[in-house]
Amino acid sequence: MPLQTGPNTPVPTLEDVAKRAGVSTATVSRCMNAPKMVSEKTRQKVMQAVRDLGYAPNFGARALAARRTGTFGAVIPTMDNAIFARGLQAFQHELGQAGITTLVAASSYDPHTEEDQIRTLVARGAEALLLIGSDRTPEAYAFLQTQKIPFVNTWTYEDRPGRVCIGFDNRRAMAMLAREVLALGHRNIAYITAQRPDNDRARARFDGVCDAMRAADVDPATLMIEEVSYGIEQGRTAFGRLMDRTPHPTAVMCGNDVLAAGALREARARGIAVPDQVSITGFDDIDISEIVFPALTTVHVPHKDMGARAARALRAMCDGEVPDVTGPLDTWIAWRDSLGPAPRAANG
Amino acid sequence: MPLQTGPNTPVPTLEDVAKRAGVSTATVSRCMNAPKMVSEKTRQKVMQAVRDLGYAPNFGARALAARRTGTFGAVIPTMDNAIFARGLQAFQHELGQAGITTLVAASSYDPHTEEDQIRTLVARGAEALLLIGSDRTPEAYAFLQTQKIPFVNTWTYEDRPGRVCIGFDNRRAMAMLAREVLALGHRNIAYITAQRPDNDRARARFDGVCDAMRAADVDPATLMIEEVSYGIEQGRTAFGRLMDRTPHPTAVMCGNDVLAAGALREARARGIAVPDQVSITGFDDIDISEIVFPALTTVHVPHKDMGARAARALRAMCDGEVPDVTGPLDTWIAWRDSLGPAPRAANG
DNA sequence: GACAATTCTGTAAGCGCTTACATTTCACTT
């Protein structure tokens, strides 16, 4: 067993340190948590003992005794892609400054898995949670309530009392982009959406497209719809199916950048020129939208700002304060190369 | 305070449940942990009480009493990109099957941050750790040893007693790719590497390129080197600097796909045809290497396999078994479109 | 040098849970 110190060396405890340093456990505890309460001399002794023994505090015991863990949690739909990474990073960074650790879990876009993960994180000591969207099981909401866990819903915005949202208006944001698509003359429009059940953001974005169509006197019923699960490959095949239709769309709007990346890939594979023959748009403005070809025109959302604000709001809520939520955050269109005017042929 | 049940309702404990169900705390505990030890009738009663009260066990107390947490940890360099996501997913999935929760932390490619994160995860109850690479502070290794935390080093392979590696041979893998580059006639070769200090994989990959050059009787001293930190933007600017040199390289090999994506982006911005004028290669084969343009020729590494194997190995180690590590895992070249023969002009 | 004010340290009571062990209950035998 070369991996171990020895078969019977137990992991050192506070008491071991105390004994070795010749002080009480209380003093050792204070050395670790409030050094200024301890005299310089004893602190030296204690810290030396800590080092000698390779002591590390037991989280469970500490949490139990102190009734706080210094841990916040985040449940995101997927770690698979960079969508939530940037916001999460900002969230973690902001909390790190305050000495708070972040625990992350993924729900795979499934409400029951999400509920499980929420329970798990709370059981593991998360004192507050960052959540994505607002669609979740009533049980999850009930649980958060009885456990008194402050939480914020991000990536969405609803003005509902007793619910803190740090996000933006998905519907309006997508409507804005759709308006531009329509203004460029597109009338055969398709929309590749992520699964809408249990996903308020996907629904809102879809509704946004319809809003813009109605506003432009185009019947939303003419919108070609592909509803697929999340992934590059899914976007790719959905785009393929759309292009197999007759007539095919001149603009394919996608519910997120990952789907759009897939669509772009398939367009290239089929030799379809973007945006000359078909325009493609995304939503989210993640890293890859800049490096795909052609660079993706998409909706920019305030990833970092959301993460940082969520962190601050949760900290305030943990202190019993009321977080200042100022309303939905801004989004804007990141104009790049994948959206252009409707081609004449398909439009005449 | 609409966010709370009431100002003075405490979070329910095991004892509350016991009282409500009219049984002892031991029975409630057994209901939660070993249902078959309890009669059907009392279990019903207890579970009802649990539901009524919205009870959730306190992780700290449970960990303290049971001396196990059912939690494994993973410290990865960055969550920023999809590099580690796929492997991590497999890791989590495999552990999830066994009822084990995964905690993830990021080190930002900094050994001291990594050491901190290791301590944090262990303090939070991680019973075993997945780590990336083998470069880390001696203190980190010492800590793992005194705390008796089983760990595996992934994404690397070294045959060192007492150290479990689940990875591949970075050096050989990169050498293989470099051999192909050389075989295509390239002699002006550049290499964009991630920071090599504290990163055994970056060093190994670099060494691999040199190996191949020597094997082809090309002086490794002629290799143009750019060493940058991790990121698309860094790859982009490094590529720019290389193309500003005279003569410029005909092949730019990159230490990872993210850097390569940046290089590809800059090539497009400068109107440099890939691979006709300049070839570009990557390493890792992450999602984006398929969607960039032109699709990236890169080294495929067994993301999922590593994650799943690491999970199994750690489980075995926790049970006091010796994990069966069969040697380095296979890698191969993912041939796509960004590598081509050296252009005549620059080569004549 | 005695006394108060101040700083430091020790004592000990839990925090909420698990589990070894003891006890009770129950379904069968005889």
Add this chain to the structure above:
DNA sequence: AAGTGAAATGTAAGCGCTTACAGAATTGTC
């Protein structure tokens, strides 16, 4: 109806730490 073993439940001792409180040591003051 008493006796038996198995199954179900209860009792209570911690797990390793924090922290209120009390007590000891140190410092400053007159």
